[in-house]
Amino acid sequence: MLRVYTREADHLVPQDIDTAALPQADLPIEISPWIDLFNPTPEEDRFVETLVGISIPTREEMQEIEVSSRLYNENGAEFMTFTALINLDTETPATSPVTLILKDTTLITVRYAEPRPFLTFAMRGQRPGGVPCTTGEQIMIGLIEALIDRIADALERVGLKIDSISRDVFHHEDKAGVVQAAWESGGVLDDLVDLE
Numbered sequence: 001m002l003r004v005y006t007r008e009a010d011h012l013v014p015q016d017i018d019t020a021a022l023p024q025a026d027l028p029i030e031i032s033p034w035i036d037l038f039n040p041t042p043e044e045d046r047f048v049e050t051l052v053g054i055s056i057p058t059r060e061e062m063q064e065i066e067v068s069s070r071l072y073n074e075n076g077a078e079f080m081t082f083t084a085l086i087n088l089d090t091e092t093p094a095t096s097p098v099t100l101i102l103k104d105t106t107l108i109t110v111r112y113a114e115p116r117p118f119l120t121f122a123m124r125g126q127r128p129g130g131v132p133c134t135t136g137e138q139i140m141i142g143l144i145e146a147l148i149d150r151i152a153d154a155l156e157r158v159g160l161k162i163d164s165i166s167r168d169v170f171h172h173e174d175k176a177g178v179v180q181a182a183w184e185s186g187g188v189l190d191d192l193v194d195l196e
Contacts, residue, residue, distance in 0.1 A: 108136075
């Protein structure tokens with residue numbers, strides 16, 4: 001899917017683009033601070049490549065990219081590929097590569113999953129005065145902040161679960177009394193022999 005966010009005053013307006021029906025000349029790139037490629041077709045990739053004059057990385061290229069090559073400049077555009085966390089509220093969290101491309105004042109995002117921060121940021125961006133969204137750089141910073149906030153929330157939830165499990169395992173009040181009483185009565189060695 002190819003979605004273009006145009007800027008109206010202080011908010012974003014989304015528009016899904018049918019590349020077969022819309023000539024490139026009709027796409028208002030000068031007021032489009034964000035072009036979002038979500039599970040893009042080859043036609044959508046080519047459409048955006050021709051529109052902005054850069055090469056869009058394929059899913060395979062995004063997955064195989066070396067850590068040392070995740071930030072690079074090509075044809076006047078800045079590329080950043082990172083691994084996003086998805087499904088954090090489920091029993092099966094996963095990861096998926098995301099590429100951010102900053103070309104002039106436009107941000108192009110390429111992704112094959114729907115990390116929740118993309119949805120929440122897009123919703124806030126559509127509210128007047130919701131988030132700064134004048135340029136692609138502001139949108140990129142806002143998306144990165146939303147992704148970091150989501151990870152921080154997930155880490156906090158995991159920390160609370162670990163604390164709860166730790167208390168259950170190590171801090172039973174009666175457990176200490178039982179062990180002490182067994183030790184004092186000399187029954188600890190007998191209990192250990194019985195366990196063998």
